[in-house]
Amino acid sequence: MAKPIKKAVFPVGGLGTRFLPATKAMPKEMLPVVDKPLIQYAVEEAQAAGIEEFIFVTGRGKSAIEDHFDHSFELETLLKERGKIDELEAQKAWIPPAGHTAYTRQQEPLGLGHAVWCARHFIEDEPFAVLLADDLVLSDTPCLAQMVEVHQRTKGNVVAVMDVPREHTSRYGVIDPGAVDGDCVEIRGLVEKPAPEEAPSTLSIIGRYILMPEVFEHLSKGERGASNEIQLTDSMAQMIGHQPFHAHRFEGVRFDCGDKIGFLQANIAFALEREELREGVVSFLKALDL
């Protein structure tokens, strides 16, 4: 039996420059899709996959995230006084219990690998999940739960992948695929942001990972990679051949909400999923008559 995955790391230290001016004074991860911040979608996805400990790697200007996962005494009192008991319960349901969230700061945004490394003291000798909140996945089974199932079978590292147009490979970590077993693809190699002509495939990693703790040994070296950043992909690549490493072609649609068009698409797609909003959105889109 593989060790259960109980901890997830949420790197939220990025500056979100693609989303200025919205992200000047507000964390990118607090941008709402319909009525819920991106980071709450990520935490709920982790909860649905059995995660019990939530570790946020933050940076300056990210305190709204801490407040969001805390009880708001004023709000709860007000809802109680007004008899809005259902709303009160709904507001409390997704907040992790006391002592189950931890926050550490990435003092400089040196890259995703560095952000994950900042969480090393919260992880013991156990596999753990990493979720990037700006990647939002709409699926029947939450993406991380799909990956946990793969991890239980393969007992190693698992990343979520999707095919991207070849001209976009330079935006992603791309896998060199080996044996294929249904939606599960063995990984023979990984390259961060390859030029289209050099990419080993078009299967690209999105912001969902299950990693073995050995990744910290490689991250500790602090080696810089593409864009002069400490890349998570480079440390993951060093584990290939030493322990199982698989890519999971997830079921669902992924939206890159760190990008304006992806964010707008996510809002429409998630609104269409909501019974009380669907009709209004459909009639608005139809009336546009594009």
Ligand code: UTP
């Ligand atoms: P991005 O590449 O989207 O960078 O990071 P960014 O700074 O957030 O946004 P842009 O490109 O300037 O608009 C991918 C993920 O890695 C985290 C980000 O928070 C995001 O979830 N990250 C990135 C860190 O936590 N620290 C870093 O140093 C870099």
